[in-house]
Amino acid sequence: MNKKRKDTDYLCLSAQIRSKECNLLDRARMERMLEAPTLQEAVRLLTEVGYENFDPNSESGLNHSLLLRREALFEEIYRYAPEAQIIDVFKLKYDYHNLKAVIKSRGSDVSALLVDAGRVSAADLVNKHQETGGWDFLPPAMAEAAREGERVLAETGDPQRSDALMDRAFYAEMHQLAEEIHCPYLMRYVETTIDAANLRSVIRTLRMGRSAAFLKDFLFPGGTVSPDAVLRDAVNGDAGNAYRATVLRNAAAAGEDAVKSGASLTEFEKLCDDAVLAQAGTARRVPFGVEVVIGYVAAREAELTNVRIIMTGRMAGLPAQTIRERLRESYV
Numbered sequence: 001m002n003k004k005r006k007d008t009d010y011l012c013l014s015a016q017i018r019s020k021e022c023n024l025l026d027r028a029r030m031e032r033m034l035e036a037p038t039l040q041e042a043v044r045l046l047t048e049v050g051y052e053n054f055d056p057n058s059e060s061g062l063n064h065s066l067l068l069r070r071e072a073l074f075e076e077i078y079r080y081a082p083e084a085q086i087i088d089v090f091k092l093k094y095d096y097h098n099l100k101a102v103i104k105s106r107g108s109d110v111s112a113l114l115v116d117a118g119r120v121s122a123a124d125l126v127n128k129h130q131e132t133g134g135w136d137f138l139p140p141a142m143a144e145a146a147r148e149g150e151r152v153l154a155e156t157g158d159p160q161r162s163d164a165l166m167d168r169a170f171y172a173e174m175h176q177l178a179e180e181i182h183c184p185y186l187m188r189y190v191e192t193t194i195d196a197a198n199l200r201s202v203i204r205t206l207r208m209g210r211s212a213a214f215l216k217d218f219l220f221p222g223g224t225v226s227p228d229a230v231l232r233d234a235v236n237g238d239a240g241n242a243y244r245a246t247v248l249r250n251a252a253a254a255g256e257d258a259v260k261s262g263a264s265l266t267e268f269e270k271l272c273d274d275a276v277l278a279q280a281g282t283a284r285r286v287p288f289g290v291e292v293v294i295g296y297v298a299a300r301e302a303e304l305t306n307v308r309i310i311m312t313g314r315m316a317g318l319p320a321q322t323i324r325e326r327l328r329e330s331y332v
Contacts, residue, residue: 007289009082014288017296023049025303026330033310034320062311066304070117073300081293089177090297094118096170098125103150104159145169164217175222185291192279194223196272199248202230202239203255247275266326274329277302302328
C-alpha cells in the first residue's frame with residue numbers, strides 16, 4: 001500500500017459509492033430491458049437509473065448517452081478521489097483506441113469512431129495532429145507509440161502490426177501506472193486484464209492457423225502468465241494450459257473448445273470479460289478503501305458494455321435469447 005494512503009481517506013467516497021451501487025444494472029434489470037415490449041420502454045428503464053434519454057432507433061443517440069454516463073463517472077471520481085490518477089488506468093484504453101483510429105485513417109474523417117473518454121480529448125487528438133503533423137503534444141509514452149505505429153503502418157502497410165505495437169505500449173503504460181499507484185488490488189486487476197488480452201491473442205491466432213512467430217507480436221508482458229509460457233503451450237497445441245490455475249481457466253477451456261470445433265468465440269469472449277470483472281468484484285468484500293473505487297469504476301465500464309449489447313441487439317431485431325447469451329456478468 002502507498003505509505004501516504006489510508007483506507008479511511010476513502011471512507012466518505014466509499015459510502016457514496018455503496019449508495020450508488022443500487023443503481024447498477026443487475027441481472028433482473030437487464031432482463032426487463034430484454035423483455036420490454038418496445039425499444040422506448042427499454043430506454044425508459046435506463047433513464048430510471050440515470051442514463052440520458054435518447055432516440056431508441058438511433059445508435060448515435062445510444063453512443064452519446066453512454067458517453068455522458070462515462071464522463072459523469074470519471075468526473076465524479078476525479079473530483080472526490082484522494083488519488084484521482086487511479087482513473088487514468090481506465091482512461092488509457094480510450095486514448096489508445098482513438099490513436100489507432102486516427103493513424104489508420106490516413107487523414108480521413110474518423111470522428112464517428114472516436115470515444116471522447118481518454119486523458120486527451122478526441123478533438124485535440126485530431127486537430128493538434130493535423131496542425132503539427134506530429135505527436136509531441138501527447139503524453140511521452142503515447143507520443144512514442146504513435147510515432148512507431150505510424151512508422152510501422154507506412155513501412156509495412158499492415159494495420160494489425162501497427163495496432164499490436166500500440167497495444168503493447170498501452171498495456172505497458174497501464175502496468176506502469178498501476179505500479180506507481182502502489183495498490184495491490186489495482187495491480188491484480190491490470191494483470192488479469194493483460195492475461196485476458198494474451199489469451200484472446202493465442203485463441204484467435206490458433207483459429208486463424210497462424211504460426212507462433214506471428215503470435216509473438218501479439219503477446220504482452222505484465223500479466224501473471226508470461227508470454228513465453230503462452231508461446232510454449234501454443235506450440236505444443238495446448239493453448240489454455242498456462243491459464244488453468246488462473247481466474248481465466250473457464251475462458252481458456254471455452255477458447256480451446258472453439259478452436260477444436262470451429263464454433264463461435266462469443267462464449268469465450270464473454271468469459272474473458274467475466275473473469276476480469278470477477279477480479280474487480282472482490283472489492284465487494286471490502287467495506288471502504290481505494291478498492292471500492294476501483295471496483296465501482298470497473299463495474300460501470302462492464303455495465304456500459306452490457307447496455308450496448310442489449311440496445312444494439314434490440315435495434316438489430318435479434319431474439320432476446322441471442323442477446324442474453326452475449327451479456328457479461330453483472331457486478332451486483
